[in-house]
Amino acid sequence: xxxxxxxxxxxxxxxxxxxxxxxxxxxxxxxxxxxxxxxxxxxxxxxxxxxxxxxxxxxxxxxxxxxxxxxxxxxxxxxxxxxxxxxx
Numbered sequence: 898x899x900x901x902x903x904x905x906x907x908x909x910x911x912x913x914x915x916x917x918x919x920x921x922x923x924x925x926x927x928x929x930x931x932x933x934x935x936x937x938x939x940x941x942x943x944x945x946x947x948x949x950x951x952x953x954x955x956x957x958x959x960x961x962x963x964x965x966x967x968x969x970x971x972x973x974x975x976x977x978x979x980x981x982x983x984x985x
Contacts, residue, residue, distance in 0.1 A: 908934035908948065915945060 908915075915932045922930040933942040960981065967977035 904935045904937070905948075908932075908945075912945070912948070919945070 922928040932945040964977045
C-alpha cells in the first residue's frame, strides 16, 4: 500500500471526529476550519470537503449499481430502492 493510500485511510478512520471538531470550531469560536489529507501522487493537499464529495459520489454510483442489479434479478426500480433503504 502506498503512502497516499495510508494517509487517506487514516483520514477516513478519523473523518467523523474531524467533522465534529470542525463543527465545534465553527459553533464555539466562529472559525471555519478545514482539514486536509495528502495526495502524494499529485503532490497536493486534499481538503476534507473534497474527500466527502468523492465519498458521496461513490455512494451514489454504488446505490445505482445495486438498484440495477436488483432490477436484473426481477425487482422493479421502486421495489429495489425500497429494499435497499430498509437494509441501509
